[in-house]
Amino acid sequence: MKGIVIAGPTGVGKTALSIKLAKILDADIISADSAQVYKGMDVGTAKVTIEEMDGVCHELLDIVEPIKKYSVGDFQRDVDKILNEKNGKNIIMAGGTGLYINSITEGLSELPTGDLELREKLMERTAEDLFEELKKIDPLAAEEIHMNNKRRVERALEVYYLTGEKFSIISKRNIKHNNYKFLKVGLERDREYLYDRINQRVDIMLNNGLLEEVTNLYKIYGENLRKINIIGYSEIIDYLKGEHSLEDAIVLIKRNSRRYAKRQFTWFKNDPDYIWYDLDKMSEDSIIEDILKRFQSL
Numbered sequence: 001m002k003g004i005v006i007a008g009p010t011g012v013g014k015t016a017l018s019i020k021l022a023k024i025l026d027a028d029i030i031s032a033d034s035a036q037v038y039k040g041m042d043v044g045t046a047k048v049t050i051e052e053m054d055g056v057c058h059e060l061l062d063i064v065e066p067i068k069k070y071s072v073g074d075f076q077r078d079v080d081k082i083l084n085e086k087n088g089k090n091i092i093m094a095g096g097t098g099l100y101i102n103s104i105t106e107g108l109s110e111l112p113t114g115d116l117e118l119r120e121k122l123m124e125r126t127a128e129d130l131f132e133e134l135k136k137i138d139p140l141a142a143e144e145i146h147m148n149n150k151r152r153v154e155r156a157l158e159v160y161y162l163t164g165e166k167f168s169i170i171s172k173r174n175i176k177h178n179n180y181k182f183l184k185v186g187l188e189r190d191r192e193y194l195y196d197r198i199n200q201r202v203d204i205m206l207n208n209g210l211l212e213e214v215t216n217l218y219k220i221y222g223e224n225l226r227k228i229n230i231i232g233y234s235e236i237i238d239y240l241k242g243e244h245s246l247e248d249a250i251v252l253i254k255r256n257s258r259r260y261a262k263r264q265f266t267w268f269k270n271d272p273d274y275i276w277y278d279l280d281k282m283s284e285d286s287i288i289e290d291i292l293k294r295f296q297s298l
Contacts (some may be wrong), residue, residue, distance in 0.1 A: 003091035003180045004291065005105065007032070007268050008187035009094055011198040013279050015048050017187065018094035019056050020286050025090045025295075028057040030079055031120045032095030032104075035230045036038050037075075038066045040217055041211075044232035046201065047168040066217060067224040074105040080177040091180065105184065107176030112162045114155075124156040130157060140168035183298050184290055185273040188265070193280060198257045202232070202250065211236060211246070225260035231256045 004020045004027075026218065031037070048058060059082050063275050064070050083091065083104075093101060093145045122130065127150040134153055135142040142155045153297050155168035163170060189197070203219040215237040217225055225236055236242045239249040268274055 001088050001178075002295065003083075003128075005032075005101055005184045006092060006094040006183050006187065007098070007101060007185065007266040007274065008096060009194065010046075010257060011201050011261065012096050012187045012189055013277060013284075014096070014187055015046075015052065016122050017287065018092050019048075019052065019054055021291060022056045022090075022092050022289065023054065025092070025293065027090035027092045028086065030059045030082060030091060031118060032075075032093050032097050034070070034075075034097040034099045034100060035228075036095075037063050038060050038228065038230075039064065041066060041213070041230065041233070041256045043205050043208050044230065044236075047203070065221075066228060067221050069228075072103050073100050073108065074102045074230065076108055076177070079104050083178045085182055093182070096264050098264065098271075099235045102271075104176075104180075105182045107174035109171050109173050110175050111159055111171060115158060115162060116163060118158055119154060122157060124145050124298050130154060133157060133275065138166040138168050141166065144168065146181045146204060149295050155236045181298060183291070183295050184271070184274045186276045187287075188276055188278050190278075194261060195258050198261060199254045202254050202257060205232065206250065215240060222284045229245060231260060250255060 001007060004025075006014050006021070008014055018029055021027070031048075035041060036047050037060055038045070041047070045186060047061060060075070060078060063078070068172065079093075093104065095101065119209065128145060130150065130153045131142065131147040134145070134156055137160055145152045145156060147153070159165070159167045188194075210232060214233050217233070218237055218240055226234055235249040235252045235256070238244055239246050246250075277290070279287070
């Protein structure tokens with residue numbers, strides 16, 4: 001069974017291209033966006049509209065309340081369930097949350113759940129004592145975890161006590177729960193032009209009702225809304241609380257969005273399996289034509 005990943009930074013053009021491609025392949029799209037899973041957060045996450053979907057099935061949009069934590073483990077479970085139910089149907093996974101995508105294409109490590117009694121015993125000990133034990137049990141983990149990160153040291157020891165295996169090994173042993181092989185596609189543009197697109201996108205969001213959307217959600221969920229820490233919402237909440245002006249909030253949203261795009265670039269560029277297409281140098285049609293050729297031979 002085969003699928004396609006359409007990844008890249010925010011604002012690059014993943015949505016439009018993935019829908020065009022899905023219509024050609026008669027594929028369903030799975031959103032790999034950690035913000036678009038939340039109900040009611042439409043404008044600020046640039047969630048695809050019914051009109052934009054153009055009849056293409058989109059999965060994992062609007063599935064949890066904005067105050068509920070949704071983890072990469074939740075995403076892996078939900079997507080693997082969808083893939084099993086699709087029974088071989090063509091799938092396109094589109095989004096910019098690299099960790100979510102990797103959980104499906106590469107799998108996740110399966111660490112044991114915490115043991116309260118064991119954790120309490122570990123918490124009673126000093127950071128120095130715990131770190132010395134970790135150095136003896138798992139030297140590699142001790143090299144990767146700072147001694148002052150007591151919770152992380154506790155977790156490494158807890159995993160060892162519960163499984164008998166070193167944290168440095170088990171934490172990197174990914175387990176994949178689906179039979180799909182994915183063609184990984186990355187979309188990019190000239191960096192400065194992308195940043196201009198992001199700035200314009202924020203202006204469009206404001207014209208489309210971002211302030212009203214955040215205001216309404218904040219009335220319902222209050223400070224709990226801030227806990228999920230999504231760009232656009234946190235800055236507007238600060239404005240609503242009088243911590244800065246609306247103009248300053250807009251500047252911060254644009255800056256934080258550009259910084260997020262830069263982090264996304266770094267994440268995806270570090271994966272050598274991605275095939276990159278520059279939307280400033282190639283048309284969507286020519287990119288899709290090349291993707292289809294590669295997909296057929298996957």
